[in-house]
Structures are given as structure tokens and as C-alpha cells.
Amino acid sequence: ISWSEERGWHDAVVKPYGPLSLDPAAAVLHYGQEIFEGLKAYRWADGSVWTFRPEANAERLQRSARRLALPELPEADFLAAIEHLVRIDADWVPSAPETSLYLRPFMIASEAFLGVRGAHEAEFHVIASPAGAYFAGGVRPVSIWLSQDWSRAGRGGLGAAKTGGNYAASLLPQAEAYEQGCQQVLFLDAEERTYVEELGGMNVFFVYADGRVVTPALGTILEGITRSSVIRLAEERGHVVEERRFSIDEWRAGVESGDIVEAFACGTAAVITPIGRLKARDFEIGAPDSDPGALTMSLRDELTGIQYGRLPDHHGWMRRLA
Ligand code: PMP
Helix, strand or coil: CEEECCCEEECCCCCCCCCCCCCCCEHHHHHCCEEECCEEEEECCCCCEEEECHHHHHHHHHHHHHHCCCCCCCHHHHHHHHHHHHHHCHHHCCCCCCCEEEEEEEEEECCECCCCCCCCEEEEEEEEEEECCCCCCCCCCEEEEECCCCCCCCCCCCCCCCEHHHHHHHHHHHHHHHHCCCCEEEEECCCCCCEEEEECCCEEEEEECCCCEEEECCCCCCCCHHHHHHHHHHHHCCCCEEEECCEHHHHHHHHHHCCEEEEEEEECCCEEEEEEEEECCCCEEECCCCCCCHHHHHHHHHHHHHHCCCCCCCCCCEEECC
16 A cells, blocks of 8 residues: 555555565665564464454554654554455465464655655555464473663653664664574663563563562553553453563562562564573573463463464454455
8 A cells, every 4th residue: 555645545456475666765765764563364273364453553553653754554454454465365374283374564654755754655565474383392481681781762762663773773682692592682771771671572571479460661662462462361360460660670589589480571473482581791580491480371372272263252352354
């Protein structure tokens, strides 16, 4: 779908996969005016194809658009784009356990203009690709590397938007995480370098022995759709969920005293993943082979159960596509 100031959104088409044509002066290539989403189409046992809370992705894309001075795409157009594409590509939705068709909607400022200003022309695209199970052969806890040198986002910055620039900021820290034998990087707040924010591509949760669940408050982090779903499911089970500042020292002390009994990360790709170990320059928490926590695994079962149609969808989260 294309957008211009004069015509608004127009010309929605489904085309065979292929290269985009852009002017070398297209704003996106110079100023990073790009936003995106990530969601999945799931095949249920009866062959039908469903997606999870796409309205939430549509809404987040609108928030990202506002922050990046891009045009807002109406929710109906976002949903229609996903539906049309998945209907045409329905045979590409795999059926093996925990597989899916990954959907990547994105918007770019396409006008040829070398100057910093809001978009005057834009394009919205959706591409799709079959995705294997994130954990082939059982869920394994992740090891994460604490980035003490770099930040992802500061107050008033782009942190809450899903935009390429945030991921550009995490490329180097993510490479350092791999060098340290970890799969993901953990970011702290940019101002005090004290409070836990999120991983390179996932939100984080901590479970106390008394049943309280803590997750970093919104502001500079991405408002994960899995995050808000987990909060809802945990609250329905009677857990008190605190969205607040959570320092790295509180984590260390909590694990040492036995007050914090589980840590997990969550996002569309891996759903819910136990955090086995946090590695920092001069300390470590946990162990790579530690057992996944009970609440972590049971929330994971519940969420994947809803997504794959094994459990009833009491929240109206699932939307049928094909
Ligand atoms: N934080 C970041 C930085 C991410 O890239 C993602 C993945 N989109 C998440 C959190 C989790 O978001 P969601 O649950 O919507 O996938």
C-alpha cells in the first residue's frame, strides 16, 4: 500500500516476492524512517490458520508511526493486508509443532528528499516466511549478557517505537553477547545504568517466591504484545504483577536470598523463554543449565495452547485468517 500527502493510503496490491525499487535519495535510506511489526500465523490441528492479537500490532504500528513522523495506517487496512497475504500463502503455514508463518509488516518513508522532516510519501509492505520451532528438542534456558557499556534507548528517545534504529543500537552489544557465549543482550536504563530494561528482542519478568511477578515499567522499552498477554494470564491466576523499576541489584540480592525464584523473557519469536544465567563483567547470576521455573513453563504452555488452538481463547485474542 502506498501513501502520499495528496492521496492518503492507496493502491493496495499483493505482488510476487521481489526487490523493492527505491530512489537513492529515499528518506528511509538516510534518516532511518522505518517502522515494523512481527507476528505469526499458526496452523491449528483442524487445518485452519489463525493469528494472535493482530489489532495490538496495528495499534503499536500507529504509535511507532507517530513517533517517526510517518503516516498512521488504519487498523482495518493493516488487518486486511495480513488477511489477504495469508489467504494467498496459506499453504506456506507449516503444521509441525510450534512452527508458524512469520509475518513482517513494515513502513518506510520513500520520498526522495535529503533533509530531516516528516514523511511526505510512504510505503507499507508485509512479507512472510515459514518459521521453524524456536526450540527444536525442548525449551532451553537462555544465557544473557549484561551490557554495561551501551544503551538501547534513553528517556524521550525511540525506545517505545518498533523502529530499525533501536536494533541498530543493539547490533554491537548483541555481537558482544555472542562473544561472551550468551544468546541475548540485556540492557539497563541509559541514565543511571541501574534499572533492567529489556533484552535485544524480548521483555523480561521476575517471579518472587511469594508469587509476586515483577516486570520493568513502560517508557523506554518496547511494549511487547507477549508482555501484556503474560501480565493478563498471571493476574488471572491470582499473581500480583508489579510494573515498576527493577534494579540489577534487586535481582542479584533476590536470587541470593532465595526471594526471586524464576526469571523469564518473552516475545513473539520465542513466546516465553526461561533465563538460565545472567553474565556480567564481574558477576554472574544463575547457571546455564538451571531448570526452567514452574510458572515460566506453565505460562508458556497456556500461551502456546491458546495460540495453537489447544486451549479455549477466553480473551478473544485469536483471529481466523484462513
Ligand atoms: N522488546 C524488543 C526490543 C523486541 O524486539 C521485541 C520483539 N518484538 C519484544 C520486546 C517483544 O515484543 P512482542 O511480544 O510484541 O513480540
